[in-house]
Amino acid sequence: MRGVNNLTNWGPTTRFLVGSTGLDEAKKDIYGRYTYREDVGTVFEVDGTSFNKLPETEQHYINVKGTLINVNKLEDFKQSDKSILLNNSGEEDLKKYRYYYWFGFPCRNQPTVYMNDEPVSITTIFNEQQLEQLNKGFNSLDLTQRHYFTITKNNDSITVDTLSKILDPKKQVESIKGIDLSMIYFAFTDPSGTSSPGWPMRLFIAALLDHCPDLYNTDINIIGLRCSANGSLQKSQVYNIKIPQISETSKGSAGWVGWERNEKGAFGPKLAVMSSSMDPIKLAESSSDLNMRLMKWRLVPELDLDVMKRTKCLLLGAGTLGCHVARNLLAWGFRNITFVDNAKVSYSNPTRQVLYTHQDCLNGGQKKAEAAANSLKAILPTVNSKSIFAHIPMPGYPVGEDLMEEMYNNVKLITDAIVEHDVVFLLLDSREARWLPTVIAALHGKIVINAALGFDSYLVMRHGVGLNVAGAGGEGLRAATVPGGRLGCYFCNDVTAPGNTFAERTLDQQCTVTRPGVAAIAGALAVEMLAALLQHPLGVEAPAVYNPDNKEIDSVDDGILGSVPHSIRGFLHSYQTVLPTCAKFTQCIACSDVVLNAYKDKGTEFLLKVFESGKYLERITGLEELHISAEMNDMLAFSDDEDQGNIDNE
Template sequence: MAASNSAELKLQFAPFSSALEAGFWHQLTERKLNDYRLDESPKCIKGYYYNGDPVGLPTRLTLEFSAFDVDGSTPAHCCEAVGKLYNTNTLDAFKSTDKKALLDRESEELWAAIQSGDALTDPRILCRFILLTFADLKKYHFYYWFCFPALCFPEGIKLIKEPSVLTTVFTAKQISALQEAYDGLCIKGSTTAVPYFLMKYTDDTVHLAPLAEWGTFFAGTQKVAVGVYDPCTLSQHPGWPLRNLLVLLASQRGAKVDTVEVLCFRDRTLQGSRSIQHSVVFHVKLPELPSDSACPKSVGWEKNAKGAMGPRMVNLSECMDPKRLAESSVDLNLKLMRWRLVPSLDLDKVVSTKCLLLGAGTLGCNVARTLMGWGVRHITFVDNAKISYSNPVRQPLYEFEDCLGGGKAKAIAAVERLTKIFPGVNAEGFNMSIPMPGHPVNFSQATLAQAQKDVEQLEKLISEHDVVFLLMDTRESRWLPTVIAASKRKLVVNAALGFDTFVVMRHGLKARQNGSGDADSSPSCSSASSSSSTPAGSASSVPTSSLFSNIPGHKLGCYFCNDVVAPGDSTRDRTLDQQCTVSRPGLAMIAGALAVEMMVSILQHSEGGYAVASSSDDRMNEPPTSLGLVPHQIRGFLSRFDNVLPASLAFDKCTACSAVVLDHYEKEGFHFLSKVFNSSHSFLEDLTGLTLLHQETQAAEIWDMSDDESI
């Protein structure tokens, strides 16, 4: 600070104290995650300072949430300060950054602007800053070091006399004229605060002008007076913005200026009344600058809270909503994947996908956990079972306590556990049954009404979601959602387990409507594999290879396209081991994870569910998405740790997705469905033509035998 003795008075400046608000760090977090990523190049930001603070407050440079909008407005009665943000990717990089080099580089740019005259036409150049940061976005610890570059004279700046409060230098009339002149200068500049200005005055008048008029404003006078919008509240010292202005004036030697009168303009509002009487006047003798035009030495790095040269750290984890912290951390894990490995990954498409999980058992739990790992926020469960004692060891969303008292409903308990794991998830559970073929619903009026209610609820849920996962433990329970999803053109991902085999597949999507309103025609396969009597949880009914390749999404088959019999009651008269899905413990985790990964790959394809199916032959070709292939099916064999990628065409006599089934469903609704539920499997076989196909096949076999006998 200023020192006074009998020999001389020296001018010292109150340094800036950085004030980085929480909004700034929130914005930095968003920019780091969505824009900067791993880019460490300098970014332009903006702060501001205010000259109306009461006595006792430090000289503050404030950065808030608007700091990244450089072209945005500055708060009223504040001066802007433009700076450079250097955000490092690691704490080591933050520590090892050459701070002197940063300061020297900025100082040289400042000195060049002073010598060229650019600083006169754009005085904002005189008030620039540097901000070096590291953001630990997992802990929400922010390390930063602020610098306000200031050029130095080779020797100290001398005061000709003691600083004077404005009221001891100006009369009341002059003070009023000064205030009016400053307001006029602001209006002329379309702002509420002017950082620097030229000044001349008489006993009755005060004239102000921008620095750009330096060459003409003082014509005919040797007295030079300037003003600075001063954020300092001390009566004996000016604020930091004056430093570079004095260097600018000293470089203007063409005017032979040795002494300068400086008005530190302070505009406060006290008790509702505006006053500039706290402004301070300094009479300064300008030292000589080096004659070799070399950039003067510079200072400006801020001291830390202990008064030593060093960075500061702010911990926002305690003042932030823990749920918000969890969401940001989940997003960070995914965005690191995009920054480092897959720049084209469309995370927003994944995160915004609404997923309906039909089944909250072993597959459902594993699928849900993997979906959350991908940042999916909207997950809905449908299941009618309760948690049993055998479940928690295989189904990771449940614990022993969930089994007590008869067991909690799986769909509800799964939602509770997801919310505990990640509060940012939007999870919902429905404890309801899915009506199935071969499971009659006409026992009573109440049973029929409940079935209709369940169908309507399922239709509503499928309509509201983007992807439907079929994760149930019976084959027939997958029929109704397959029909509804096909009708509504919803992407279906199906996962089924055997003992050591699994199948994960996407259903083909119904053809898009063409311009005339008719559906695009698509040829379908007229043959299918032989039927299987295995449970729905088994994968053995799916062919392990395919003669077809390059099949577009609207021609792909569904889970039932490989059957030549309609689904029926698969649990009747079954022993315990046949009713349960008996599989190797790791199989559900593998199949569940692959089901989600298949969905994500589909979402990354420009055609989505209509994408051409990748096959095993495509493994050496250029992948269609940033994540790789988009298969129709993944057929896995755990015993030999092998996967194949078959693809199959839709079956025109499919009991679930064929045109005749969808047409009856769309026209007759629940009336048609109730026929399916209450009839034997022959109803669907008759409807789709499977019965006729069987008869023709049998006739052909008899004909072949007759030919053989005749030979």
């Protein structure tokens, strides 16, 4: 504030000391601002708009005016007497100091005041109607008067006034006698997010005592007004402050304090490295997360941004689905992405597969996994994107002697990659290509997100993680939800083993044909499902409901991004979406105990039998007997019908 006797213009201002080179040593006006922030605590902001002639105005923010002081040499900054500068600043003007940079909030160290009791919520003092009057009165104040003001409570009526209405601004020393302090609340806009008041309160009390010495040896009520983003004042605090009798010792020892502590908790300046803010790569990294930070600050305060950065994603398939999933992962803040593919970029790919260009098709085509990883780095240089060129062995595709070593290498590459990553995306062209990664991921307890496309339909689902299959069936079917660990995998609804789906197909029939928008939709939903799962308090154990339309389902099962379905089936021709849920199948040919134990115990020997014929899986899981039983029931049913028909004819 510019002089404690000028009560009509009371408001905190700041002074900044800036150490820099090549600048004239001159003072400049600068603006800062603060607000109450429930999510991140006390924040005082200075940005590029601080040098505007007029401050930027935004609802619920309080602008404060200060001074920027430049010095040419770092030595000048180091040699300056900080205590003298702070004292001079305080005596001359209650402003603020900055730069090399070091923030200071000048405030008198005398007298020491006390809180009579713990602060109480404003809702214990004012009712809802009074709070509405208070909010309306506060918003009617001029912007320059919202730092410090008064609130008068007269029965059920609330009046918000400038300080000049209570204290005479024309007199340097004004007596407080004749004013009923029990009806008056001195108020300030409080940026603190804790039970303790923010720094403007210290300035407020110091200025009040300078202007009104009769306030010594009294109790006063002070309100720290905290206005949330929705305009609510519910978080505001009321403090009952006891001001002791002034003493001659206090007068003589009065000084100024207020230097901010640095990152180490010690009194000292902070260093702003300008190169870090000017490096385009670092600028890209910080700017790319802007949408995520805005989501957290404005809409979802509980959002954990770090979990996205830590999570390592493995994308099996770098085709149309893989490209869309990768782009959405980047947008969600994922920074560790690895592609696995054994194809090369062809001329038909760039128009549908968004990570490739015409240049990737030249000279026989670049490897897809490598081109996709490089493309991500071109979009965001700091992303940790890798590529693995590998073929995934599949059931029903026998392995000859000459390909045995290649098969071993591919299985090892796929296994090592799954073990090293946290999430596996199955984005492959065929059903059989998904079998081996499903088995390996289930064995190692990895999150699996599966996406598959039809011509105008799509499927996105998560596999169950964590619990054994035993006992999952009956309990899950009787409940309204299925725990995340007991959800079925991609193969749990099948009663036949995967085989060679490309056999007896012409080359054009082997190509995946889909409407262009299907992959983009499925890719986006796959990433959204993962994001919702990672942000859910139960993580991989997040339950999925059997009937999403059941109004009796408890919303407690939802995470901060909503519920996490087991699967999403979409039909573009009718623009419909359904959310089926199924528990693990005890005879599943991929995630059942018998399959996982067989792979764990016999390893490659087991895989070779599966690659030779998928029917082997039907035998060890009991599906073969199930088929025979079903056929026998059909025959018996047919026989009974035939006999009944003969009887009727007779």
